Amino acid sequence: MSAAIEQGLRERKKEATRQALYEAALRLALEFGPDRITVDAIADRAGVSRRTFSNYFANKEEALFHADRRRMLLLCGLVRARPAAEPPWTALTAAAAEFYTELGDLDPEWVAQSRLVRRHPSLAAAQVQTFAALERELSDQVAVRFKDQDPSGVRARLVAATFLAVLRVSLNVWLEHPAERRFWDVARDSLDLAGRGFAVPT
Amino acid sequence: MSAAIEQGLRERKKEATRQALYEAALRLALEFGPDRITVDAIADRAGVSRRTFSNYFANKEEALFHADRRRMLLLCGLVRARPAAEPPWTALTAAAAEFYTELGDLDPEWVAQSRLVRRHPSLAAAQVQTFAALERELSDQVAVRFKDQDPSGVRARLVAATFLAVLRVSLNVWLEHPAERRFWDVARDSLDLAGRGFAVPT
DNA sequence: CCTGAACTTGCCTGTTGCGCAACTTTGCCC
DNA sequence: GGGCAAAGTTGCGCAACAGGCAAGTTCAGG
Numbered sequence: 001m002s003a004a005i006e007q008g009l010r011e012r013k014k015e016a017t018r019q020a021l022y023e024a025a026l027r028l029a030l031e032f033g034p035d036r037i038t039v040d041a042i043a044d045r046a047g048v049s050r051r052t053f054s055n056y057f058a059n060k061e062e063a064l065f066h067a068d069r070r071r072m073l074l075l076c077g078l079v080r081a082r083p084a085a086e087p088p089w090t091a092l093t094a095a096a097a098e099f100y101t102e103l104g105d106l107d108p109e110w111v112a113q114s115r116l117v118r119r120h121p122s123l124a125a126a127q128v129q130t131f132a133a134l135e136r137e138l139s140d141q142v143a144v145r146f147k148d149q150d151p152s153g154v155r156a157r158l159v160a161a162t163f164l165a166v167l168r169v170s171l172n173v174w175l176e177h178p179a180e181r182r183f184w185d186v187a188r189d190s191l192d193l194a195g196r197g198f199a200v201p202t
Numbered sequence: 203m204s205a206a207i208e209q210g211l212r213e214r215k216k217e218a219t220r221q222a223l224y225e226a227a228l229r230l231a232l233e234f235g236p237d238r239i240t241v242d243a244i245a246d247r248a249g250v251s252r253r254t255f256s257n258y259f260a261n262k263e264e265a266l267f268h269a270d271r272r273r274m275l276l277l278c279g280l281v282r283a284r285p286a287a288e289p290p291w292t293a294l295t296a297a298a299a300e301f302y303t304e305l306g307d308l309d310p311e312w313v314a315q316s317r318l319v320r321r322h323p324s325l326a327a328a329q330v331q332t333f334a335a336l337e338r339e340l341s342d343q344v345a346v347r348f349k350d351q352d353p354s355g356v357r358a359r360l361v362a363a364t365f366l367a368v369l370r371v372s373l374n375v376w377l378e379h380p381a382e383r384r385f386w387d388v389a390r391d392s393l394d395l396a397g398r399g400f401a402v403p404t
Numbered sequence: 405c406c407t408g409a410a411c412t413t414g415c416c417t418g419t420t421g422c423g424c425a426a427c428t429t430t431g432c433c434c
Numbered sequence: 435g436g437g438c439a440a441a442g443t444t445g446c447g448c449a450a451c452a453g454g455c456a457a458g459t460t461c462a463g464g
Contacts, residue, residue, distance in 0.1 A: 010430050010441070017442090038419065049444050054421065089400040128334040129327055154375050158392055159400050161371045165363040173356050190360055197399025198291040198361050212410070212461055219411095240450065251413050256452065 018056050018066065020046040025063040030112060034064065034120050061126035064116075067109065068127070072134045075099050079141050088145045088156070092163045093191045100184040111178075118175040131164045138164065166194045220258050220268065222248040227265040232314060236266065236322050263328035266318075269311065270329070274336045277301050281343050290347045290358070294365045295393045302386040313380075320377040333366045340366065368396045 024045035028037045039060060043053040057063040078095035086094065117123045139153075139160035146156050170187040226247035230239040241262060245255040259265040280297035288296065319325045341355075341362035348358050372389040 008431070013430085014442075039421095040419085050420090051422090051444055051446090052442085055442075058421080125331055125334065128330055132327070132330045152375075154371075154388075154392065155395065157371045157375065158368060158396060161367040162364050162396060162400060165367040166360060169356070169359045169363045173354075173359065186356070190356065192401075193357065194360060194364060195399050195401030197397050197402070198364060199394075199397030200399070210462070215461090216411080241452095242450085252451090253413055253415090253453090254411085257412075260452080 017046070017048060017052070021048065021053060021056055021063055022066040025060060026067075026109070026113060026116075029060075029064055029116055034060070034116065034123055061123070061129070064113070064123070065126055065130045067113065068130045069133070071110070072130065073137075076134065076138055076141060079138065084145070086145070088142045088159050089163075089195050091145060092142070092159070093188075093195065096167065096187065096191065097184070100187060114171070114175050114178075124172075127168070131168050135160055135164055162194055163191070166190050219248070219250060219254070223250065223255060223258055223265055224268040227262060228269075228311070228315060228318075231262075231266055231318055236262070236318065236325055263325070263331070266315070266325070267328055267332045269315065270332045271335070273312070274332065275339075278336065278340055278343060281340065286347070288347070290344045290361050291365075291397050293347060294344070294361070295390075295397065298369065298389065298393065299386070302389060316373070316377055316380075326374075330370070333370050337362055337366055364396055365393070368392050 021042060025037070025042045028041055028045060037060065039053050040050050042060065042063065043050045046053075053063070057066070075095060078098050079091055082091040082095055117127055135157075139157045142159050143150065143153050143156035146153075150156055167187060170190045171183070173190075174181070174183045174186045223244060227239070227244045230243055230247060239262065241255050242252050244262065244265065245252040248255075255265070259268070277297060280301050281293055284293040284297055319329055337359075341359045344361050345352065345355050345358035348355075352358055369389060372392045373385070375392075376383070376385045376388045
């Protein structure tokens with residue numbers, strides 16, 4: 001994590017503010033419930049003005065899901081890093097495997113936030129937004145891999161959308177039975193299933 | 203459409219108000235752009251108080267996508283009406299085929315609204331919400347068909363999510379090139395592709 | 405016709421997003 | 435170091451919004 005390009009004080013301070021706002025949002029949401037917190041309170045707790053909050057996030061939810069966004073961007077990076085020869089779906093699942101087996105399940109912050117989503121279905125909407133926001137990004141990644149096989153780009157978008165939908169469903173399923181299996185076990189099975197297609201008999 | 207159960211004046215009036223609000227929202231959005239209209243204006247145009255708007259919709263977007271919501275519910279109904287013996291994915295695609303070949307492309311209101319979404323990417327978020335809102339509903343439908351084959355219900359949710367994701371992507375793709383093909387042609391190909399799975403070579 | 409439930413409305417309060425214009429901090433070149 | 439431009443922060447203010455509450459209005463069923 002410390003490998004982040006330390007681009008001078010300015011960049012670091014900005015990132016620190018963003019992180020502070022995110023953490024304040026998460027802590028307050030955990031403490032009082034996500035619907036009972038105000039932007040004011042978050043800004044206060046982060047030691048920053050309400051107006052400044054608006055400079056970083058458009059609303060509470062965006063702040064609350066900041067970590068998710070970063071996580072997903074990281075995943076996009078892992079996809080990009082896969083060998084170019086790999087077919088799209090393989091690259092996606094492989095990247096997800098790398099990501100979740102190594103980092104995913106251990107982050108306590110992630111677990112806390114996940115529980116929050118589970119307890120408050122109103123956040124599910126925001127979660128959907130987070131996934132959707134990265135769909136285009138991921139789709140571009142996939143398009144590169146398809147190259148000539150997919151001139152219209154439709155396949156790439158379908159693959160990206162399906163991949164993210166599967167991850168999202170897996171996450172929600174896992175959240176409902178966190179004890180039974182590790183997240184990646186659920187996700188792996190689901191990706192496998194989706195990869196083989198749903199039109200096949202069983 | 204007139205087959206709707208005419209449950210007394212009260213129900214009909216309520217539905218009329220909802221419809222009026224939806225139409226007002228759509229017309230105003232088409233005329234001035236979706237970001238330049240207020241709830242007040244919509245309520246005014248629908249001949250109703252602003253407070254009443256809140257009794258029907260939580261916000262502009264929800265009003266604007268009311269027709270989409272209804273359309274999707276209709277689709278759910280068609281799925282339910284498919285023979286019980288049909289495997290889930292077959293039932294879903296068949297229902298979609300019925301729906302879109304018969305009704306979909308002809309509705310001018312739908313086309314107008316679709317163009318609106320295309321012109322204003324800010325609405326894409328709301329569109330995602332609409333699809334997500336029906337995912338659980340559709341997922342229950344699918345679960346019934348899986349029965350014993352899917353005790354945990356994960357498959358059902360995966361299938362529903364994938365199906366809707368494919369429809370959503372198809373819609374967006376079609377919106378970008380409406381002239382080239384009919385919507386259902388795009389969607390059919392996409393569903394076919396997804397049905398066979400993305401892990402297969404090509 | 406009458407009573408209760410459902411629906412509408414106005415009023416009001418707390419919250420929010422964002423434009424604007426100071427003001428402070430940081431990056432950089434001399 | 436000194437100073438200038440760019441970037442970041444803040445307070446102010448405004449239009450818009452969600453939704454509670456209570457008084458009016460309309461509908462349904464006896």
